[in-house]
Amino acid sequence: xxxxxxxxxxxxxxxxxxxxxxxxxxxxxxxxxxxxxxxxxxxxxxxxxxxxxxxxxxxxxxxxxxxxxxxxxxxxxxxxxxxxxxxxxxxxxxxxxxxxxxx
Numbered sequence: 370x371x372x373x374x375x376x377x378x379x380x381x382x383x384x385x386x387x388x389x390x391x392x393x394x395x396x397x398x399x400x401x402x403x404x405x406x407x408x409x410x411x412x413x414x415x416x417x418x419x420x421x422x423x424x425x426x427x428x429x430x431x432x433x434x435x436x437x438x439x440x441x442x443x444x445x446x447x448x449x450x451x452x453x454x455x456x457x458x459x460x461x462x463x464x465x466x467x468x469x470x471x472x
Contacts, residue, residue, distance in 0.1 A: 383446035
């Protein structure tokens, strides 16, 4: 099975609550809305939320060297989620409206 990338819009408040050390290299979210965009490898989903893998941060080591983590984004902080199955294909922004029966 091919690896998939998750595209998540999560609560900006969640990112700025200290989680930014894990998912935003220690920086506060610069989003001008209530959401913050995360793109990472999808490890899976369960009743608790979305698991992301290979999330890099240098904020956890004394010398600033990167470590790779699995991170759980709890469902109550996920505003929207998408999956990129094929990185070679162009993915349009937003929603595409289709007529019933058309693909």
